[in-house]
Amino acid sequence: MSVVTIAREGNIAVVTIDNPPVNALSQAVRQGLVDAVSELDGDPDVSAVVLVCAGRTFIAGADVSEFDKPPQPPHLPDVVSTIELAAKPWIAAIHGSALGGGFEVALGCRFCLATADASVGLPEVTLGIVPGAGGTVRMVRLADVEAVVDLVTTGKPVRAPRALELGLIDRIIEGDLRAAAIAFARDALSRPLPQPLSLRPAPTVPVAFWVETEAAVAKRARGEVAPLRALACLRRATETDFAAAMQFERATFLELRASEQAAALRHVFFAERAAPRPAGLSGVQALPLRNAAVIGGGTMGAGIAAALRDAGLPVILIERDDAAVERGIANLRDIFAGAVKRGRLSEAAAEARLAGVTGSTDYAALADTDLVIEAVFEELLVKRQVFEQLGRVCRPDAVLATNTSYLDPQAIAEGLPNPGRFIGLHFFSPANVMRLLEIVPTPQTDDATLATGFALARMLGKVPVRAGICEGFIGNRILKRYRAEAEALVGQGVAIAAVDAAMRGYGFAMGPFEAQDLGGLDIAFLQREGARAAGRDVPETLGDILVRAGRKGQKTGGGWYDYKPGDRRPVPSDEVTRLLGARIEPGAALDAEAIADRLVGAMAREGEAILAEGIAEKAADIDLVEIHGYGFPRWRGGPMFSTRSTLT
Numbered sequence: 001m002s003v004v005t006i007a008r009e010g011n012i013a014v015v016t017i018d019n020p021p022v023n024a025l026s027q028a029v030r031q032g033l034v035d036a037v038s039e040l041d042g043d044p045d046v047s048a049v050v051l052v053c054a055g056r057t058f059i060a061g062a063d064v065s066e067f068d069k070p071p072q073p074p075h076l077p078d079v080v081s082t083i084e085l086a087a088k089p090w091i092a093a094i095h096g097s098a099l100g101g102g103f104e105v106a107l108g109c110r111f112c113l114a115t116a117d118a119s120v121g122l123p124e125v126t127l128g129i130v131p132g133a134g135g136t137v138r139m140v141r142l143a144d145v146e147a148v149v150d151l152v153t154t155g156k157p158v159r160a161p162r163a164l165e166l167g168l169i170d171r172i173i174e175g176d177l178r179a180a181a182i183a184f185a186r187d188a189l190s191r192p193l194p195q196p197l198s199l200r201p202a203p204t205v206p207v208a209f210w211v212e213t214e215a216a217v218a219k220r221a222r223g224e225v226a227p228l229r230a231l232a233c234l235r236r237a238t239e240t241d242f243a244a245a246m247q248f249e250r251a252t253f254l255e256l257r258a259s260e261q262a263a264a265l266r267h268v269f270f271a272e273r274a275a276p277r278p279a280g281l282s283g284v285q286a287l288p289l290r291n292a293a294v295i296g297g298g299t300m301g302a303g304i305a306a307a308l309r310d311a312g313l314p315v316i317l318i319e320r321d322d323a324a325v326e327r328g329i330a331n332l333r334d335i336f337a338g339a340v341k342r343g344r345l346s347e348a349a350a351e352a353r354l355a356g357v358t359g360s361t362d363y364a365a366l367a368d369t370d371l372v373i374e375a376v377f378e379e380l381l382v383k384r385q386v387f388e389q390l391g392r393v394c395r396p397d398a399v400l401a402t403n404t405s406y407l408d409p410q411a412i413a414e415g416l417p418n419p420g421r422f423i424g425l426h427f428f429s430p431a432n433v434m435r436l437l438e439i440v441p442t443p444q445t446d447d448a449t450l451a452t453g454f455a456l457a458r459m460l461g462k463v464p465v466r467a468g469i470c471e472g473f474i475g476n477r478i479l480k481r482y483r484a485e486a487e488a489l490v491g492q493g494v495a496i497a498a499v500d501a502a503m504r505g506y507g508f509a510m511g512p513f514e515a516q517d518l519g520g521l522d523i524a525f526l527q528r529e530g531a532r533a534a535g536r537d538v539p540e541t542l543g544d545i546l547v548r549a550g551r552k553g554q555k556t557g558g559g560w561y562d563y564k565p566g567d568r569r570p571v572p573s574d575e576v577t578r579l580l581g582a583r584i585e586p587g588a589a590l591d592a593e594a595i596a597d598r599l600v601g602a603m604a605r606e607g608e609a610i611l612a613e614g615i616a617e618k619a620a621d622i623d624l625v626e627i628h629g630y631g632f633p634r635w636r637g638g639p640m641f642s643t644r645s646t647l648t
């Protein structure tokens with residue numbers, strides 16, 4: 001069956017795109033649209049055309065999977081202008097999302113209607129490219145330039161009500177979209193039609209606006225190329241005529257499409273979409289999740305509870321005593337209050353989130369809970385006691401999860417009745433914000449429980465990655481290697497500040513030493529001490545020397561750096577130089593690129609070992625862990641992707 005079909009309702013034609021899963025603009029769709037214009041232009045019985053899409057969404061954009069191949073005609077800019085200059089006016093009727101090329105097609109239509117829950121936008125920069133079919137050139141002719149700049153340089157879509165406010169769409173439709181669009185078309189024919197956007201004048205924008213905005217976007221983009229190039233297209237769209245601006249945008253699009261950053265971002269795009277549906281679980285039914293419980297109301301537990309509430313699940317929060325329950329609830333209140341302060345949640349919604357949490361000290365409250373997540377101290381005995389109680393009170397089919405980050409989940413689950421329903425669910429702090437979820441099955445975990453872990457990730461909007469059992473799973477194991485390599489550089493005479501600056505330059509928000517100062521050096525220190533106490537041979541790290549000297553990071557006024565009271569800016573420390581002096585052998589200076597190569601190379605080599613041991617299933621999963629859990633710059637594609645040509 002054709003992906004573009006035409007139906008007629010009196011003098012209105014309805015063109016339907018049906019190209020699952022998201023009606024992407026593959027060559028067949030582009031050709032179908034051009035053919036539809038020519039057929040309908042030649043049909044004297046047709047006065048206007050409604051464009052709708054079948055399935056879950058309007059056109060989600062160009063077909064990203066075609067970006068590795070040469071562009072095939074008809075090219076999208078030509079398709080859009082064919083629609084725009086058609087003899088019969090086209091009306092886009094949007095449900096779901098009109099994104100990228102999809103919104104560019106809508107911009108080529110004379111009118112744009114949308115359901116209230118639809119969203120529209122130009123997310124191209126998130127794929128390392130700029131709009132390539134006139135998005136920048138038409139948008140500045142349609143809406144306020146400042147708003148357009150924000151939409152295009154961030155790539156964030158907007159919901160229909162905001163789109164209406166901005167003038168990006170003409171009307172919000174309640175009820176049957178197709179029928180309403182046909183009625184709208186009939187009505188529109190009785191009035192003069194608006195001019196196509198390509199024939200409208202561009203606004204005059206003061207140069208100072210562009211200069212200021214360029215500086216702001218460059219600061220935010222931190223090495224990412226596309227946002228600045230998109231801004232340049234928008235600027236050009238206001239400074240030259242339509243045709244020249246189209247040419248400039250298209251040339252920029254084609255250049256960036258072939259860039260390393262775009263390849264990296266496409267890799268992440270497809271990795272993220274593959275992650276929630278691992279091949280081994282196809283056909284496995286997840287268990288129903290109607291409610292959940294969290295054991296432990298500390299930072300991690302409260303964060304997990306907040307994430308569960310954000311997904312709409314009622315939550316029971318278990319703590320040891322009433323005071324701890326109160327502290328846990330207070331932690332949750334703080335999380336929701338923070339969301340209100342940042343404008344992410346209304347007061348009423350925050351109240352409702354909190355009202356859905358029941359604090360208790362009594363495990364008997366968990367008798368009908370579908371999922372329990374343990375987030376107590378990282379101590380085996382404490383965790384075992386928790387699971388002993390859970391094994392007694394929970395339904396035999398309840399999923400029981402540990403949030404351990406370093407302990408062996410098998411040891412935690414020892415003695416648990418029905419060990420098939422036990423699993424590791426490793427959240428990252430703050431758990432209601434960080435998107436990564438490492439899912440760690442034991443050899444006993446059954447498929448339904450594993451599938452439930454993935455279903456939970458989908459509910460919470462997290463990126464799930466299956467990890468095997470080893471110390472630190474995927475992420476913390478690589479982190480340890482990364483930090484060790486950073487210390488090795490310091491040991492060979494590279495300045496601490498030079499290492500941090502190199503990694504910031506690479507695209508991390510912070511370097512490895514600044515990040516440790518923020519989080520505290522003592523957590524990893526205590527782990528090493530624990531391992532030493534257990535008789536393992538753990539050589540002394542430079543971090544150990546600092547912690548022993550009382551330098552645990554910002555919270556003690558110093559770690560790898562000194563900090564002035566009330567000031568979070570790191571200052572290179574003479575004391576650190578003195579403390580570490582005996583361990584530092586001055587060597588040849590390294591430039592920033594060489595430092596980043598060393599550190600990212602070390603991460604990737606650890607990743608290779610993780611793959612070889614079967615701890616991760618695919619290299620792309622390791623990339624997702626680093627991007628979503630550890631701040632690896634997304635536009636570099638992750639350590640495995642970015643080093644793919646250098647590793648053997």
Ligand code: 3H9
Pocket residue numbers: 021022024056057060061062063064065076077097099100101102104123124127130131132133135270273274
């Ligand atoms: C562009 O348009 C450039 C133009 O300016 C210029 C051109 C000249 N292509 O996300 P989901 C697949 S750039 C190919 O789970 P949801 C996806 O891989 C594009 N495939 O669904 C997955 O496949 P599978 C700008 C795509 O309901 C399946 O569809 N557009 C594309 O959660 C379902 O995806 C964007 O960046 C695509 N464009 O969310 C929009 N999109 O089933 C990207 C999706 O095999 N898309 N797939 O794993 C989205 O944001 C979401 O898919 C959407 C639906 C919100 C639409």
